[in-house]
Amino acid sequence: MINNSVLETEAENKIKEAARKIFHRRGFDGARMQEIADEAQINKAMLHYYFRSKDKLFEAVFKEAAMKLFPVVILIIESDLDVDEKIKKLIHNYIDFIIDNPYVPGFVLHELTQNPERMKHFVASNVLMRPQKFFSQIQEGIDSGKYIPIAPLQLMVTIVASCIFPFVAKPMLHTLFGLDQDDFGEFIEQRKEQMTQFILNGLYKK
């Protein structure tokens, strides 16, 4: 007789994996429990057996997405690297992460916008952003005349925006500039190095 706990875990994972796909693709309102069940090749009733409700299932998925999205930035930001290396690593690693998880940024941003209260307490208590070191490094560079004067948070937001935005705006790039799937892949690949150079060049004083 096979241990039931193993099967249980497998079923749960299969459901969560399916839910992840559908929620990421359609958002909370757009997702259907039936579609998740189909994706998991499982009966719809089983969703409610393992996870009581759509809300609970969503919460599990959202948490994982948020926990994946933020730490990429945080770990690098808090490291001992110098500014140039941090920016280079940040852009490369972040874009690579989104290539593997293309729906995560749009999903997190949208759900956070739609229902800020639902997950705010969770994000706040689990994701502690401590950018002090990075911000200090920037400020020192400004004070020493190496960097142009810029609020560290402005720089930070610009870096993250540069990585995330192209993925959120992918349909726009397709419609307005005719970038197909392959073009987009090339565009993103090119972006890693060009953005690193552009942002570092923007930071350093002439």
Add this chain to the structure above:
Amino acid sequence: MINNSVLETEAENKIKEAARKIFHRRGFDGARMQEIADEAQINKAMLHYYFRSKDKLFEAVFKEAAMKLFPVVILIIESDLDVDEKIKKLIHNYIDFIIDNPYVPGFVLHELTQNPERMKHFVASNVLMRPQKFFSQIQEGIDSGKYIPIAPLQLMVTIVASCIFPFVAKPMLHTLFGLDQDDFGEFIEQRKEQMTQFILNGLYKK
């Protein structure tokens, strides 16, 4: 006797204005016809009287949003200004526009992502982006050694991202950095000038 056509127009406008608010705030799936009716202080049945269906009403709202969002960029891009002036104008005007229409970018991006086909043909036929002149200007600057080598589209996307992203990520800035409403307003105001300087500095070679 009052002319009926006037009242008709007033009712239609009241509905569209209410629909705009709700759709922008909740997206297509999240919006409720009842909520739109309440917002318009009108009976729910009247929505269907004036606009046949939720889809039709949404389409009207989406068109207006998209038609407002893109031309801001396009007009400046296609103008005869030089690169520095274009970038400065682009950032200032675009951010000012979003201050007045804070939900538009997230709305357009999300709906375009959720259902790319629904509006693609419309956007494609109504919004013609002709960035050739701007792109040529950039390329000339690169060839003459004035600018660093960067694909014009990469620059373009970065500029738009810098303007739009902070608004989409507003809840994140609130949660992670504790920016309240006033802080956010200051942040955006500061951003107009600092991003202009940062991006121009990034473009010019040392």
Add this chain to the structure above:
DNA sequence: GTCTATATAGGGATAGAC
């Protein structure tokens, strides 16, 4: 644990009186 059948609610849409 897994399925079928069904309860229940919500929301888009319409019928019909006025």
Add this chain to the structure above:
DNA sequence: GTCTATCCCTATATAGAC
């Protein structure tokens, strides 16, 4: 044109047999 009542479908959720 405007309202009430209601149709009807869809989607979440549960009951209950196996």
